[in-house]
Amino acid sequence: MAIGRSPERIVVIGAGMAGLVCTLELMKQGYNVRLLEANSRPGGRIYTMRDPFADGMFCEMGAAFIGAHHFLTLSYARQVGVQLINVPVPGRSLSYINGRLIIDSPDEPALWPVSLTAEERMLGYAGILEKYLEPGLQATGNPFLPGWPTKQAVQLDSMTMEQYLIGQGASSGAIKLFEIGYMQMLGDGIRKVSALQRLLDLKMASSERSTQTIVGGMDQLPKKLALTIGSTISYGCAVTHIEQSNKEVTIQFIHSGEVFTISCDRVVLAIPSTVLRTIHFSPPLSKEKNEVIQNQLSTSVTRTVIQSRTRFWRNLSSFATVNTDLKIGWLLDATFTQTTSKRGLICSYSSGESARELSRAGTINSAISEMKQVFPELSNHYEGGMVFSWDHNPYSRGAYAWYQPKQMIRMLPTLFSEQGRIYFAGDHTSLFPGWIEGAISSALRTVNQIVSSNSL
Ligand SMILES: Cc1cc2nc3c(=O)[nH]c(=O)nc-3n(C[C@H](O)[C@H](O)[C@H](O)COP(=O)(O)OP(=O)(O)OC[C@H]3O[C@@H](n4cnc5c(N)ncnc54)[C@H](O)[C@@H]3O)c2cc1C
Missing domain, CATH: 3.50.50.60 (FAD/NAD(P)-binding domain)
Incomplete structure (x- = not known):
C-alpha cells in the first residue's frame, strides 16, 4: 500500500x-x-447444524476435525479463544462389510471378509495401511520445499490411487478395504482420484491420537x-x-x-x-x-443425521465411527462431545456416486434403512432426521475440490x-x-x- x-x-x-x-x-x-x-x-x-435437533444438540455438516499439525488453524483458534477438545480414540475399530459387523483391535485382529494374501492377513489392517501407503507418503515429497514437484510427485500425479496400490502389490481384497471409509472420501474414490492428491490429503488427515474439535461446535x-x-x-x-x-x-x-x-x-x-x-x-x-x-x-458429499431417543450405541462400548461398504459410507456418533442430553445423533458421511444417489433419492428412507442394517436397535429409538447435500448448496455446489x-x-x-x-x-x-x-x-x-x- x-x-x-x-x-x-x-x-x-x-x-x-x-x-x-x-x-x-x-x-x-x-x-x-x-x-x-x-x-x-x-x-x-464450516457449518454446524442446530435447528432440527432437540435438547441443544448439534451436528457438523462440514468441517469437524482439526489435526495436531494444522498449525494455522490452531493458531487462529487460539487467537479468537475457542475451546478445543480431543476426539476420543476407541481401542477397537468397527466396520460393516458384506452384511457383517467386523470388530478389529490389536489384541483381536479381525478376520476380514475379503480375499487377502497370506502376508496381508498376517499384517492385519494397520500393517496393510503401512505397507502400501508409506512408500507413497514418502514419494510425495515436501511441497513447501523448492524443487517441488519432484519427479516422484509428478509420477504419482499421473496415476490413480488404485493404480498406485496395484503397483505396490496390493491384492483385490486389500483394495476393497481401501475403498471403505476415509480413503474413499475424495472425489469419486480411489479408482478415479490422483494418487498424489490422495496421498497429500492423507498427510493432512494423519490419524494422530491428538485430533481435536471445537467445544460447542466448529462454527x-x-x-x-x-x-x-x-x-x-x-x-x-x-x-x-x-x-x-x-x-x-x-x-x-x-x-x-x-x-x-x-x-x-x-x-x-x-x-x-x-x-x-x-x-x-x-x-x-x-x-x-x-x-x-x-x-x-468437486466431491459430492451427502450427510444424513438421525436423532435417537437414547445413545443405545454406548452399549457397544467402542462405537465412535463405523466404516461401511453401504451407500451411507461412514457413520459417526455426532454427539460424542455433547453431554447436555441423553438423546444422541448418528451422522453418515457419504461421498462420490453414493452421495449423489442418496441426494437424488430425495427422502431419508434409504439412508435410514441402511443405518438400521448396521444398528438394528435404531428402529426402537429413532425420533427423526434430515439429509443435507453439499452438491445442492448454491454457494458451494459440491464439498471440496x-x-x-x-x-x-x-x-x-x-x-x-x-x-x-x-x-x-x-x-x-x-x-x-x-x-x-x-x-x-x-x-x-x-x-x-x-x-x-x-x-x-
Ligand atoms: C463434508 C465436509 C467435511 C469437511 N471436514 C473437514 C475437517 O474435518 N477438517 C477441516 O479442516 N476441514 C474440513 N472440511 C473442509 C473445510 O470446511 C473447508 O476447507 C473450508 O471451510 C473452506 O473454506 P473457504 O473459505 O475456502 O470456502 P467456503 O467455506 O466455501 O467459503 C466460501 C464463502 O463464499 C460464499 N459465497 C459463495 N458464492 C458467493 C457469491 N456469489 N457472493 C458472495 N458470497 C459467496 C459462501 O456462502 C461461503 O461463505 C470439510 C468440508 C466438507 C464440505
Whole structure:
C-alpha cells in the first residue's frame, strides 16, 4: 500500500475461512476492506447444524476435525479463544462389510471378509495401511520445499490411487478395504482420484491420537473471527458480475432482491471454482484461467443425521465411527462431545456416486434403512432426521475440490494466479482442498500477493 495516499479499497468476496482470514490480515496491513457474503452467516463449509435437533444438540455438516499439525488453524483458534477438545480414540475399530459387523483391535485382529494374501492377513489392517501407503507418503515429497514437484510427485500425479496400490502389490481384497471409509472420501474414490492428491490429503488427515474439535461446535471459529472483523462484513450479498478496467474493479451483487454496484481497487474472490463459474467477468478471464475454473472437480458429499431417543450405541462400548461398504459410507456418533442430553445423533458421511444417489433419492428412507442394517436397535429409538447435500448448496455446489490424474500439478499454479486486479483464494487454490488449513494458507498467500505487488 502506498504511504501517504488514501488506503487502497479491497473487496473480499466470501466469508468462509479464506475470506475471513484475508479480510482480517488485510485490515491489519491498513487496507480499506469490505467483505461481501451471500449467506446470512459466516463460515461457508464450516457449518454446524442446530435447528432440527432437540435438547441443544448439534451436528457438523462440514468441517469437524482439526489435526495436531494444522498449525494455522490452531493458531487462529487460539487467537479468537475457542475451546478445543480431543476426539476420543476407541481401542477397537468397527466396520460393516458384506452384511457383517467386523470388530478389529490389536489384541483381536479381525478376520476380514475379503480375499487377502497370506502376508496381508498376517499384517492385519494397520500393517496393510503401512505397507502400501508409506512408500507413497514418502514419494510425495515436501511441497513447501523448492524443487517441488519432484519427479516422484509428478509420477504419482499421473496415476490413480488404485493404480498406485496395484503397483505396490496390493491384492483385490486389500483394495476393497481401501475403498471403505476415509480413503474413499475424495472425489469419486480411489479408482478415479490422483494418487498424489490422495496421498497429500492423507498427510493432512494423519490419524494422530491428538485430533481435536471445537467445544460447542466448529462454527465458533468463523463466528468469532467475524466478530473481530465487525461491520466490515455485509451479509446477504450474492455477487453476480465483476468488471475490471485500468482504473478499478466494479462489483455487482444482489441484496434482498435489489441490484447494487460498488467499486474498489482490487478484489479477492474467496469462493469455490464451482461458484466462480456462475459469475460473469468483463472482460472475460484468460482462456487458461477460465479452463481450470470450468474443469476443477468437486466431491459430492451427502450427510444424513438421525436423532435417537437414547445413545443405545454406548452399549457397544467402542462405537465412535463405523466404516461401511453401504451407500451411507461412514457413520459417526455426532454427539460424542455433547453431554447436555441423553438423546444422541448418528451422522453418515457419504461421498462420490453414493452421495449423489442418496441426494437424488430425495427422502431419508434409504439412508435410514441402511443405518438400521448396521444398528438394528435404531428402529426402537429413532425420533427423526434430515439429509443435507453439499452438491445442492448454491454457494458451494459440491464439498471440496478433487483431481483426476494429470490435473493437480497442471491446474494449481493457474488456480492461484491473479488476473490484473482480481485475486483468488479458497481451499481449492491450495495444496490441501477439503481442509481449513488449506483455506487459511490460501488467504495468507493472497495477502502476500497483494502486499508484495506494486501499488495500483
Ligand atoms: C463434508 C465436509 C467435511 C469437511 N471436514 C473437514 C475437517 O474435518 N477438517 C477441516 O479442516 N476441514 C474440513 N472440511 C473442509 C473445510 O470446511 C473447508 O476447507 C473450508 O471451510 C473452506 O473454506 P473457504 O473459505 O475456502 O470456502 P467456503 O467455506 O466455501 O467459503 C466460501 C464463502 O463464499 C460464499 N459465497 C459463495 N458464492 C458467493 C457469491 N456469489 N457472493 C458472495 N458470497 C459467496 C459462501 O456462502 C461461503 O461463505 C470439510 C468440508 C466438507 C464440505
